[in-house]
Amino acid sequence: MSPAADTPLAILNEVFGYAAFRGQQARIVEHVGAGGDALVLMPTGGGKSLCYQVPAIARHRGGRGVTLVVSPLIALMHDQVSALEEAGVHAAFLNSTLEGDEARRIERELLGGRLVLLYAAPERILTPRFLAMLDSLHERGLLSLVAIDEAHCVSQWGHDFREEYLGLSQLHERFPTVPRIALTATADDHTRADIVERLALNGAEQFVASFDRPNIRYTIVEKDEAKKQLLRFLRDEHEGDAGIVYCQSRKKVEETAAWLQSEGISALPYHAGLDADVRKRHQDRFLREDALVMVATIAFGMGIDKPDVRFVAHLDLPKNIEGYYQETGRAGRDGAAADAWMTYGLVDVVNQRRMIDESPANDEFKRLQRAKLDALLALAEAHDCRRVRLLSYFGEHSTACGNCDNCVHPPAVWDGTEAARKALSCVYRFRQHGGISFGTGHLIDVLRGKHSDKVAQHQHERLSTFGIGADLSEQQWRGVLRQLIAQGHMRAEGEYNTLELADSARAVLRGEVSVHLRVPSDPPKRGKASRAGRAGNGGNGAAGHDKPPPLPLDEPGLQRFAALKAWRAEVAKEHNLPAYIVFHDATLAEMAREAPGSLDALAGISGVGAKKLEAYGREILRVLCA
Incomplete structure (x- = not known):
């Protein structure tokens, strides 16, 4: 075969049928193909796989042997290998789904240097048996390249930390002359620095593509009977479309999937607690069938290559923007219009903060996780363009997209300073009056002047703040409290989520800081x-x-x-x-x-x-x- 036919562009055209590289792909392929290390940050659907597959093919044709691909998911390995084989590239995987004879056959092909790419999970790669096979390849000059996919899994700051990824630095220590490429779709500055340190990629060139997915419309709505909101979203905008609905708990996944089925929508549950065969069957159906909705925890999705996912919906608030971006990025991989829709409320904010506070992690980790949650809350409560906020988090400047919910229907913003002072004053009076704290329901009752049993029990009708918030509805007050917690002026603590003043509340109460809020709204009328x-x-x-x-x-x-x-x-x-x-x-x-x-x-x-x-x-x- 002539050398010209082995150029990256020729391989791209011949093997994959594409006439040209996109974005930074050409630079990455050239750098890695020439033996350089690289860290690649590229959004889901941006073509990360080609960044190591094309160099792998080129280097194999040049007699340099096999590329090892570190992959965390069996489903991803299966999909990638099937696609490569279909394209005429000899690839394989080694994982627990293989019978002994089949695994041994693949090992022989590996040791013979006949494979172009081999996919395996980190826990298998780091076994003495597997490392010995790599040693044999390396000694004969047949270990061509190491590609570490989903590299954010190595970072404790990331949203998908996997301890087994920490051992992958051994590969550099063991094979220092073998080039490496680490790839991920999401990494903020902390995560990126962690990847570089933990994978010993200090000398690697970093390629950071735009994180923008202009085909995705971002919509975040205030939670009000979330399942019914979801049903309206599906029926009004995505009848007959394939999509993913994310829930925080396994129980909620199963309940939501069953409810959607009862409403005539083809839906399946997916979470780590299901039998492995059930998970595989449901995943296979989602990948192969049209108009199927997968209701899942975050256990589902990483590495899913289904191109025509028309929506990703969140019924619960994710932990951080990286998780949100990674999950929403599974929509519209084909570049066609898609939706990222989320509903969230006060309980979501309280629950996420409590999970951080009650986790056994060290203080520094908790501090950073709170900062990440705050960034996500700022995105959810934003008055301006969602996309600008999202991209800014990853260090990318942009202008208003004209496509997200805030651009299409700009939200009203009001000076909520007076309402904020009323709420904060009431929390202060609780402590002053009886020395104990209360939750949101009781606080709203007192603000609105409602004579409940608890109000009578604690004689809170005597407080100067009793009834001072009667001009706002219960739903509107929930919006105010949600935003005060999101902005850090108030916090929910303990098993019963009682409300306490944060340090910044003093400045608000003194009138030194103004508070601007999205306009609270009453629940939508029915009919x-x-x-x-x-x-x-x-x-x-x-x-x-x-x-x-x-x-x-x-x-x-x-x-x-x-x-x-x-x-x-x-x-x-x-x-x-x-x-x-x-x-x-x-x-x-x-x-x-x-x-x-x-x-x-x-x-x-x-x-x-x-x-x-x-x-x-x-x-x-x-x-x-x-």
Whole structure:
């Protein structure tokens, strides 16, 4: 075969049928093919596998022997090997699914240097028998390359730490001249540094691709009967699509899968507690069938190559952004439109914080895990573009995507400082009054002035804070408390999740720090109005007049708000602009509430700049006075 046919581009075209490399693939392949070490960070669906498969083929054709691929999952090994063999590349795996005779046959092919790639899990690779085979290959110049897939598993800071990965540094000590490539889809700065240190990759060149997955729309909604919210999401947007629903517990996985089945949706459960044969059968069905929904814990997904997963939904809050990104990245691997949808609430925040606090880990680990959780909460509570926030976490600058929920329907934001001070004051009064703490339910009862048995028992109707929050509903107060915990002004402690003031609460209570919150909303109404509102707020950008305003308004305010939205729709259409570019809902709601009667007063509304005041001011006043 001529040398030209063995170039990386020729191999890419000949073996894989692609005309050109994407992004940094060409640089990575050239560097590794020439014998250099590399650390590759590339999003799911970005083509990581080609970064070691093409050099493996090129080096094997050049007489350098076998590439060893470290892989943590049997399913991934099976899929990769099947795909390579289908493409005419001789590959195999060694794992517990093989019978003795078959395993011995593959070992003979390995030792003979006939395999191009061999996949194996780290615990098998580090056995004396396997290391002895590698020694034999190396002595004969037939150990070509070591590829360590899912390299974040080596890091204790990562979301999928696997202790067996720690021993992989032995490979460098044992075979220092053999090039290595470590690959992962998710790693923040701490995790990246850990990978470099623990795998002895200090001299490796780092290739960091963009983490952006522009085909994925990110949506995070406030939890309110989560299963019903999920069902609406599936029926309204993903009827007949394949997708994954993640839950935190095994019990919830099984209950959710059974409930979806009862609602006529083809769904299967998957978690580590199921029999291995059941897991394999369910996974095989998901990979091979269309329109199947897999309800799973995070035990499912890493290495799943199904390209047409149209959605990933979370019914519970993940532990950190790395986990969230890794899991949502399993949607839309084919580049077509896909959804990352999550519902979360106050209980999620409390539970995640409690799990960190009660874990046996050291203080430094807990501190970092709290910081990672805080970053995820900031993403969930963000008022601005989800994608900008997500990419910023990984050190990547971007501009608003125009596709996530916050870009398509910008949320209203309100100055919640006064509500925050009321809630924090009430928690302080509890301690002052009786020396004990209470949970969210009782706090809300006191704030809203509800005469419950517990209120009477503790004589909390005598508190100065009793009833000072009657202007907000229970659901709205839950939103306020959730965000105060997310922002770190309040924390939930102990078995009963009682609320305590955090250090930053003092500055809020003194009025030194303002608190801006997403607008709390009442639970959606049931029935025809609710359905009309959901249709009106879908992807078609319709006005959605059944949607409640972003701030509590009286009847005249509601009428002004509706009139302003109708006016904005006309302006947006005339100027060929998205409606939110003209004014956000939050700005219209504040106009409707304040009803300014002059240009000077209108200029004081949040979101009204000089240019917009000049362009739209008199028209707005006309609408408000109509």
